[in-house]
Amino acid sequence: MEIEAELYKQNLWWEGKFKDESYPREKYLDEILKNIKSKEIIFLTGLRRIGKTTIMFQTIKHLLDNKVKPDEIFFVRLDSFNLLDFSIHQLVEEFRKIHKKAASDFIYLFLDEISSRDNFEQELKSLYDDENMKIICTSSIATLMRDKKARLTGRVKTIEVMPLDFAEFLIFKEAKITKPDKAKLESYFKDYLNIGGVPNYVLTEDKTYLNELIESIIYKDIIAYHKITSEKTIKELFILLCHRVGKPMSYNKIAELLKISVDSAKRYIGYFEDAYLFYIVDRYAKSFNEKITSPKKIYIGDIGIKNLITGFKDLGASYENLVFLKIKDENPTYYLDNSIEIDFITKDKLIEAKYNSELTKDQKNLFNSLKIKQKVVANGYTYFV
Numbered sequence: 001m002e003i004e005a006e007l008y009k010q011n012l013w014w015e016g017k018f019k020d021e022s023y024p025r026e027k028y029l030d031e032i033l034k035n036i037k038s039k040e041i042i043f044l045t046g047l048r049r050i051g052k053t054t055i056m057f058q059t060i061k062h063l064l065d066n067k068v069k070p071d072e073i074f075f076v077r078l079d080s081f082n083l084l085d086f087s088i089h090q091l092v093e094e095f096r097k098i099h100k101k102a103a104s105d106f107i108y109l110f111l112d113e114i115s116s117r118d119n120f121e122q123e124l125k126s127l128y129d130d131e132n133m134k135i136i137c138t139s140s141i142a143t144l145m146r147d148k149k150a151r152l153t154g155r156v157k158t159i160e161v162m163p164l165d166f167a168e169f170l171i172f173k174e175a176k177i178t179k180p181d182k183a184k185l186e187s188y189f190k191d192y193l194n195i196g197g198v199p200n201y202v203l204t205e206d207k208t209y210l211n212e213l214i215e216s217i218i219y220k221d222i223i224a225y226h227k228i229t230s231e232k233t234i235k236e237l238f239i240l241l242c243h244r245v246g247k248p249m250s251y252n253k254i255a256e257l258l259k260i261s262v263d264s265a266k267r268y269i270g271y272f273e274d275a276y277l278f279y280i281v282d283r284y285a286k287s288f289n290e291k292i293t294s295p296k297k298i299y300i301g302d303i304g305i306k307n308l309i310t311g312f313k314d315l316g317a318s319y320e321n322l323v324f325l326k327i328k329d330e331n332p333t334y335y336l337d338n339s340i341e342i343d344f345i346t347k348d349k350l351i352e353a354k355y356n357s358e359l360t361k362d363q364k365n366l367f368n369s370l371k372i373k374q375k376v377v378a379n380g381y382t383y384f385v
Contacts, residue, residue, distance in 0.1 A: 003083070003094055020058060023171055025168065028044070029059060031159050039134075040157040042135070044056070045158060049198060049213050049216075050198065050302075051161055052138040052161050055161060071099040073108045074095045076109075078111055079116035088127065104132055107132070108133065109127070111137045124151075124152060125155070140217075140221055141274055160276070163304075164198075166384035166385065169195075189380070189381035193315060193322070194307055196307065198213065210304060221275040233264075238309075242305070242309040243310055244298050245310075246298075246314075246316075246318075248295035278298055279301070281332060281334055281344075283336055284334065316353075319378075322353075324343075326384065327351065330346040332351070333346075335350070348374060349372065350372045350374070352377050
């Protein structure tokens with residue numbers, strides 16, 4: 001009876017008690033709904049506490065509002081202490097018993113924190129192959145990277161949930177802005193440049209909350225998940241990377257500073273990438289050799305986290321980081337020629353991020369000399385609205 005009580009507690013719509021009053025994350029909801037009829041498993045990934053579970057509940061509300069029956073929707077928080085002893089299959093079986101569902105009856109299955117289960121790939125493949133259901137999962141770690149046997153290849157649609165963009169930030173701040181309100185927009189943008197886009201931190205501006213989030217990511221998603229014994233090194237590396245945002249970085253230099261091997265430095269930074277805490281950008285290069293030997297640039301998953309560690313300074317680096325997060329899916333690299341740098345180059349676009357500053361003469365000459373379809377100088381809030 002204990003398991004049934006826990007499942008009822010997590011699925012309030014079964015008893016008509018469900019309310020969702022969260023601010024909508026429409027671009028993610030739209031992406032889910034676009035894929036809701038396909039067989040593919042939807043994976044919502046991204047930084048811890050970035051709003052993945054909330055987006056799940058927004059999806060559930062949409063289904064209920066569109067006449068899906070409450071007993072056709074099953075949500076499970078897989079890291080729930082009371083459910084740790086049960087496999088995903090056992091939980092689905094329990095759901096079918098509670099609602100007297102046959103194996104052939106279609107259901108929507110929402111699995112929160114799938115990476116808390118060791119053998120989730122095998123279970124998901126089995127559910128995908130044998131059951132009549134649409135599966136939507138969340139994970140705070142790039143879990144599919146560990147799917148060594150490629151059990152889920154071709155069965156998955158991944159949606160990375162990012163920190164709030166500037167438009168979402170304004171919605172969460174309930175900012176009433178009309179087009180002529182340039183000064184007001186500039187003021188809100190400076191707040192955004194400081195606070196970043198972790199939803200609950202945007203709402204509360206509680207630094208204790210953000211500190212706890214950082215601790216949680218470092219301990220749960222990096223130290224515990226990868227069974228690392230050198231806790232001090234990981235924390236020092238995190239602080240060092242926060243201070244290096246937007247700047248060239250070499251693994252050798254980091255290894256030297258932290259007195260660890262180069263391989264360890266690469267591996268640890270890879271763990272931060274898997275937890276969506278940092279992103280690595282390569283130098284634009286014509287040869288693979290040049291690409292792998294050139295310094296990297298590093299950007300953080302949320303600038304509010306960086307500012308908590310470094311203080312609200314070096315606004316140019318923070319602004320460049322925001323530009324990176326906006327264009328991340330275009331696979332940008334940075335462009336360097338004779339020590340003159342342009343922040344980003346993509347397949348058909350050249351972008352230089354300038355927060356209340358101008359291109360230098362040398363940058364302007366390089367910028368103008370490059371033959372590419374589109375050239376953009378991102379400056380101030382206008383690039384984000």
